[in-house]
Amino acid sequence: MTIYDVSEKAGVSIATVSRVLNGSKNVSEKTRTKVLDTIRQCGYTPNAFARGLGLNTMNTIGIMCADSSDPYLAKAVYYIERKLRTNGYDSLLCCTGYELADKISAMHLLLTKKVDGIILVGSNFIYEKDSENKYISDAAARIPVTLLNAALDVPNVYSIVSDDYTSMYQAALEMVQKGVKDVLYFYSSTSYSGKKKLEGYRTAMEEQGLLSPELVQYFSGSHEDVHAMTEQLKTLKRQGLSFHGVIASDDILALAAVKFAKEMNYRIPEDFSVLGYNNSMLATCCDPELTSIDNKLETLCQHLITILMGVLAGNEMPKKTVFSGEIIKRGTTR
Amino acid sequence: MTIYDVSEKAGVSIATVSRVLNGSKNVSEKTRTKVLDTIRQCGYTPNAFARGLGLNTMNTIGIMCADSSDPYLAKAVYYIERKLRTNGYDSLLCCTGYELADKISAMHLLLTKKVDGIILVGSNFIYEKDSENKYISDAAARIPVTLLNAALDVPNVYSIVSDDYTSMYQAALEMVQKGVKDVLYFYSSTSYSGKKKLEGYRTAMEEQGLLSPELVQYFSGSHEDVHAMTEQLKTLKRQGLSFHGVIASDDILALAAVKFAKEMNYRIPEDFSVLGYNNSMLATCCDPELTSIDNKLETLCQHLITILMGVLAGNEMPKKTVFSGEIIKRGTTR
């Protein structure tokens, strides 16, 4: 069943069928109903590939995500996909992993498939060196690229970020002011937003004259291995490091800190404070429940889609948008 | 830059360029290198839409998932996407939500986009009535459909399931045999696999003469609302229901049960046993850690892809494959 069959059956040209299909103005009511009837009768649907060829688009957006099984990124992908589809776009998902080479090849694949835009979900797509971000600017030379939780100042790249720096700065400041002097920073990511968070903590502690290198601890193990995280904290304790609060770059690290505190028989939050990040489901799974920073993921995603749709419609759009986070106070802080 | 430009520059016909591109046999080594050189020189890439039109495929698989932000489904989507791509297929993701109407329209969308196959991730796509599953058989009349964690006996539909019935049966039996007589079943899903799990519990309890309707409790609230889950258990207790063990259809429900037990000052597992399902990250986040049933998600996904690839290659493939689960013993059971 092709547009030719329809045109023949309806006794009009294929151009007229196309016009009816696309709601073009110059079609008489009589012809319109006649064509629509024929289409309904024989259940015709336009061939998507031919349509793509003619229009040079199939209304598809490429979503790149290092690991969509990470709960936070999964939520982002979910929001983005739903909002894209309500805007008439479909999502081609690429889980790239964390290797640059794999990201580059996934990017090539999406460009080859002729998507209309690319969304990079998560801060791990931006690297230190400009040369390592070339794959992004190259793509942006062809189609708009949007970044969630990362920023890059390059033409045709649009960044949507939450103000992780300030969130962490305030969180650290608050914890110190509540009397926790030796606050350990526990992190597992050196990505764009990972750096911002660390910077926020550092600045706050420095201003209070409390910054110490041993209090900044990197966890290099698997992202889901709560055991190993707890173990690392225990080892630090055993080595004589004193800390009565943990600010974590992530709820799961925070959860490990809570586990650690319990095993040490500290009272939470009286003897030991913990602060997480992302305000994920884990925060309410924990006992006591985690105080965590919410970075308004859905708002970020909504805005990202708005920006991308604007760009695709040919409008001028802001290159970088910053949203502020919010500390959700629960049981692990005073 | 089209295939015509390349053919002109290389002094051959477009057919030859196409043959070189697709690794056809009948091309002399001399022309092959000449064409490849020209292609490299001018950085030509075939137009994906034209290619799709010619081949009637763009090597894309549609993935439908009610809620890809659910950790379990997110993991499944992640595995599936990665494995698809290593097999040369891309993933068009559709998060449908739980409404049948939305599933149907997402299905239409995927068919319109001419994907080569459809994967339904999660057991919530199968309904009681045959008429409600019509959207699946309709799709299967056109392209292969594969089901993860659900089964449907319809031509061109391939089901990959874990044996939830037996897993639950054994888990319930074991708990009873360890001396927990009043085991409450706590569930939140009435999907295909949800029913199988409940059936497993029911049969085991019935065989022991311990089945009681009040011990089967449905949670109707939000999937992430641990509070409400715990609250429901507390209410039951307050109403005089006696239970010293909970078998949950999901780790998060199990986690709520652990919270409940702690608030009641029960010792786990001495006074109170809990068993979860999915062996998710939550299981090791909990304190004590959850005993949980692992249904080998990655194996299921791997097999699903193998089946789908086989079908797409034109091979005869098994219509239904069943894998058995495994109880991962941790701290919440004796």
Next chain:
DNA sequence: CTTTGTCCATAAATGGTTTCATTTCCTTTT
């Protein structure tokens, strides 16, 4: 009688793949 505007058909363009026919070249036979 010309102009304007509406409606519609024709034809070109989109960028590939594939089939079929033809040429080329090598081997075998006479």
Next chain:
DNA sequence: AAAAGGAAATGAAACCATTTATGGACAAAG
């Protein structure tokens, strides 16, 4: 050595299903 046969290499053209530009027919208005 010439002819025939066959396989490999190549090109021309058909085909895929649409959009869009162009232009023609016809009716109403000036």
